[in-house]
Amino acid sequence: MKKSSLYKGCLEPILLRLLKDNGRMYGYQMTQMVKEITKGELNITEGALYPLLHKLEEQGVVETETEMNGNRMRKYYSLTKAGKKHTVNAMDEMKAFMQSLEFIVNPKPIVG
């Protein structure tokens, strides 16, 4: 994604979140949406994206439909029922993680 890859390990929950919010999406669309939302901060590389999507499909987290847009193929991904459950857990973990980061980066002084 970026030079300073803080994002290592966060890609899967990010994709799950996108699918949860937007329903059906195709790969390239995900990269563009993330780029836009993060104002160019986060650029998902194809080498990270596609293998991960394939893994999630293998695991039954997402399912796909391939459609033609003019002459170009689009492979749409959406969460399965199991994938939706999985996503709930992933989002909880994500929140806990972000909270923890917040605690570290912005430590609260102990009030006596």
Added chain:
Amino acid sequence: MKKSSLYKGCLEPILLRLLKDNGRMYGYQMTQMVKEITKGELNITEGALYPLLHKLEEQGVVETETEMNGNRMRKYYSLTKAGKKHTVNAMDEMKAFMQSLEFIVNPKPIVG
């Protein structure tokens, strides 16, 4: 650190932040402080911690002093002058990263 390692890639800035806030610290102390601050969420493994500290020392980001505490050794780490500059940048990147995560996990609706 944890099973679901979202933290992959964040360890270095976390350590820099600790040293910035607390001055001189030894490795084990860092693991305990992070565990405490994050309420047990983040458990830094030794296999991740020590090689990283050694790398930072090699790079001149931190410097060390070894002291004996009773019969047990403690190796104290602190930021060098260059390390302090480096940390300012790292914290900026960290903030941008956290902001981006926030945007994704908690997307703001577009107000027309």
Added chain:
DNA sequence: TTTTATGCATAATTTTCTTATGTATATAAA
């Protein structure tokens, strides 16, 4: 006396990216 905590360290392996490469169509710019 055996487990847990403190304190360091490293090797092997796995996970998760980046970078590079490949194929192909559509559009914009030169």
Added chain:
DNA sequence: TTTATATACATAAGAAAATTATGCATAAAA
């Protein structure tokens, strides 16, 4: 009209950054 950019997929090689396992050693608690 040719070239660059954008769209859209995919995979392989390599690097980065963890986990897991192991080792050594002292101190305290069970």
